[in-house]
Amino acid sequence: MTRRRGRSAAGRAVLTVVTAFGVLAGAALAGAAPAGAAPAGRRIAPGVTYRQFDVDTAAGTAHAHLLTVDLANPHVGVDLLYPGAVAARSTVSRLADSAGAVAGINGDFFNITETQHPGVEATGAPVGPAVAAGQALKAAVPKGQRFGPALPPGTNTQEVLGVGTDRRARLDRLALVGSVTTPDGRLPLKGLNQYALPQGSVGAFTAKWGGVSRQRAVCGTDSERAAPCSDDTYEVTVRGGRVVAASGTPGSGTIAAGTTVLLGREEGARQLRKLSVGDPVTVEHSLTAATSGVPYAFAIGGFPVLRAGKPLSGLDDGTSAVRTVVGFKGGGQQLLILVLDGAARYRTGMTVAEEAEAMRTLGASDALNLDGGGSSELVAREGDAGAVSVRNHPSGGAERPVPNGIGIFSAA
Template sequence: MAGAALAGAAPAGAASWTPVAPGVTYRQYDVSAAAGVARVHVLDVDLADSRVRLGLLYPGKVASRAALSSMADAQRAVAGVNGDFFNVSETQHPGVPVTGASVGPAIAEGRELKSAVLNGQRFGPALPRGTSTRAVLGVGADGRARLDTLSLDGTVTAAPGQLKLAGLNQYALPENSVGAFTPDWGSASRKRATCGTDTSRGAPCSTRTYEVTVRDDRVVAVSTAPGSGGVAEGTTVLVGREAGAQQLKVLKVGDRVTVRYGLTSGSRTAYRFAIGGQPLLSGGQPLAGLDTRTSAVRTAVGIGDGGRRVFLLALDGGTAYRKGLTIAEVAAALRNLGATEGFGLDGGGSSTLVSRPTGSTRVDVRNHPSDGVERSVANGIGVFTP
């Protein structure tokens, strides 16, 4: 069952933790699970230590990917794990470029990078009942980690009236909506944002689209098709599909347009860092409906001690261990470590955990990625110390 302790699971206080940096330790251990023995790699992060913080690792643009180790070294993190599920393939849409953008919301250093796609457009295993792609793990100004939801609150105001924004730097927009793309998006094609439906990621791309480029609060260009290429500083590109496209068509070059947006949290917390994924544990109990049948290599985060302690967990993808754990078993492993809240991240070939060896300024990959090499991923969770 989901809440049962895994055979061979190691307690968080076991003596074999290895120091990585002040407030950060690492260990690995084996657990016996339904599919066989799995090897677990864990970072124990003490957020009660004022020298330690979590932050978003990402390549600098939402629609981009990079290896976790290279992002950690570039941002001078001492450790980390891979992050959110992301737009990894487009077999249903031949000719439509993969964006590499993540599913859920993302905040880096207080900067709101993106909002969440709808549940029907997500990549990854089925969400637990009652949860959505708006779920995040975040850290606010109080330095404590918590699970929350982040929703987009945005508008486009022009002389004809006001439109509601339904997307911010997303690889998929809801039907009949308008979304905004900023310089944080990158240079990837925006066409993918008009593909699929609210309930089917693989549905055809919309044939009714419109794009409006706004610079310094003025319309400077319009197009009947979503474009590509980087969005310049001071510029926002609005993309509409179906009814949203019709709403944008009233805007002409030279019109004054004001675009406003922000991410609002369910707890009204202002986050310095947030990343998307799927909730697994709440109040020390596994969420209803966690999968108990499919075993795989996985990455997850546990929160303990009222948000002052975080466990970053990634399974080993080596040949002897790659059957992995079910999602329910991952929840149990987090609880065995001392977590009361749990959060699932991307797994399979994406699962990676890195940390710096003693005396080094660069991280090493601690687990064996199941692809044999590191996969380029959309983002990750970084651990930072002075």
């Protein structure tokens, strides 16, 4: 649910503490404190604190759930939650429990529906880059193929929040750098486990993609997501450095470990048709950071709303919604993870501009907006409980399966 309003409301987000801790998502709100007071919280694990509070916005009152994560604590870890495949979905609680996380939230926007391409399977794959346990899982789809609200001016689908091997969080851009070396020369690689490939390109799909059809990857154009699917396609399967199979149409099914499927559209397809079974092929790819010289142990896609303590220009200040945002302060040593409640009383949420202001008020220097609406969810463990519980009310009335999220881990 969203609510539109005039631009005069930009940035009006006032934090008011209402409760220190709710055992379950339906916990009663009580104990109001003056606006601007520092919210109290309860420790989930050493270095991890949970709290909740109200945020006054132009559309009404939003209720926020906040995790504070001390990355300087050696017992604390952060990594990507995902169901073992890029093109797959699961609930945040299941993802967190299966990974052994003490808390978690939903992640990137994703390919949730394909109503504009009848007969084409929605992949469930996320929009932006993803890094898990230091390994690149996928690259970003073209900007015109993105699902989600409009991006702020000057941003693109390569935007991420990541935590480096130095245990500091950063905002960055991760671009795919790759090539396909064939007997006829070297081709640029423009896709890695993506639900949409650039026009005229070749993309790679690995065992991390999953078993979902690759048909969606050749639908739409770089500027129009709803454009028809290309009928000029070709794919080859590479194993052990050689072509072992070829097909004129995108395939489906699980890709074996050590195997790469190369899918081309238009000019990319014409180049792949030059290959024959038995030809030697080498595929190389990596995600390259725009600003950081430190390798990323974890990264997730979204779009930035706050940089160096200042909201980005052109943030939407007219559409209120339930939102999820992650930021950091203290030079990247402390994460601030905020998820709004989707209960009917609070479902008007806040605008992106108000979200940025709320994070700034909490002390964040930088912040990245993640998927919202029915996807917004925060889970955490209570004491010695063996499983997490959902702390906010998902606005759809139940947990929505999502492709990825952020997991908080404790070795204590």
